[in-house]
Amino acid sequence: MSKQERSTQFSKALMEVRSMVLDGSFPVGERLSETAVAEQLDVSRTPLRQALDRLIDEGLLERIETGGCRVASFSFDDIVDAIELRGVMEGTAARVAAERGVSVEKETECRQLLIKLDDAVFGADELDFSSYVSLNERFHELLTEMSGSKIIKREVERIARLPLASPSAFLDGQTSIPNFHASLKIAQAQHRAIFDAICRREGARAEALAREHARLARHNFDYVLNINPRLAERVPGMALVAS
Amino acid sequence: MSKQERSTQFSKALMEVRSMVLDGSFPVGERLSETAVAEQLDVSRTPLRQALDRLIDEGLLERIETGGCRVASFSFDDIVDAIELRGVMEGTAARVAAERGVSVEKETECRQLLIKLDDAVFGADELDFSSYVSLNERFHELLTEMSGSKIIKREVERIARLPLASPSAFLDGQTSIPNFHASLKIAQAQHRAIFDAICRREGARAEALAREHARLARHNFDYVLNINPRLAERVPGMALVAS
DNA sequence: GTTGAAATTATTGTATACAAAAATGTGTAT
């Protein structure tokens, strides 16, 4: 973040390569040539290699034993596990928030955020998708912050960067999922329940609810992969899932 | 790992800088000069910067807004949170192992390992510390492997690399902790209970036990920091804890 | 003595050159 403002070349390489990998621009499993990619992005090899190291760390690329790296491939189970872990981590953030208490400011912000989310989901107007997505992202970020722990926040967000594990991984361009609007209502009810549990200092309930909340993503993943695969190309990262 | 065999300069820089940071060789908070460190380690800046990036990612260093990096400092609560997270992650590995079942080979290996650990802790001979440490490390690694998920294994181990969060962070050179041998016996009883829960497919119990097991580290941390600070210099990473 | 601005120094981020090692291609022997 702070680095992404300053360091143009590295952050450019990071963002571009990441989105190309998620888009499936590189064939899964094929070694990617540093010189070729560097030339393609108009960046020297030094910041590119920095970006590749980072993407290896994120798990999107994997190192080849003899040198260089390739696009990683993920099994169905891998994605399920990543989503499960995100649920576990958000559950921990929620539990810790409940156990240790939340600052008045965060509580107030969350309360107002939930009203806006209610409005977006249950309101009379037609659903504004992109605003829902950003509100949802803010809710999940706020959840990590309510834990009051910078380490928990950092590690939850790291897990959420695993492929298809983020809270909004299946939210883009998916209006065609049946009962999708209905599932957003369920999600919002869960948001409220999690917040309620935190306010009541009910740690175990908050944790269980947050875990269950993450399973909505698992359900969407299952749908996209097994029932309606033509949606796959609209979901970034789906190209990495071995079919 | 695979990279550490091949790439001598990078891995050399990584290991040396990491251990220097943990030893407190660099003053906490002070910016570390790339050229100076590179010269000191007899390595060029390129692999050194790679190592620094990695250590930033691990959380041992933090980026300075204007460029470069400094040694990170951790509060008491930060360490407590890191240990908590390790417990949560190992708990997840244990629960998943219980829920999904464990391969015969892993189960057999774990059974034999537990016998060796019993021998080390409860045996007639005097405790062989270094062999206990490596057996204990293998048990925790095996726990992640019993989950059957490479993603869970990878992320558990990543969390365990947080400062003072590893299962053996407080095991070295601490024979002077009162009742230390007794606490090893408790730990071993917990190892057995976790394994028992996994074999019986009791996921919730396995998870709870693994979490509680991690709290032994928290207890040791509390002891070293608040009751017997002269032990601190023997524990790598303790130099990073703000006093 | 303190403050502020300009100049100097040091440090980082990036590009590139180079050497070692891996991948590829060629030719020969069987």
Added chain:
DNA sequence: ATACACATTTTTGTATACAATAATTTCAAC
């Protein structure tokens, strides 16, 4: 035709050079 060894060509890992930016010092003004 296939397998194996050797030579060639890429490709990676490392060192270093360079430019832009940040830190520091110096010096003057108040």
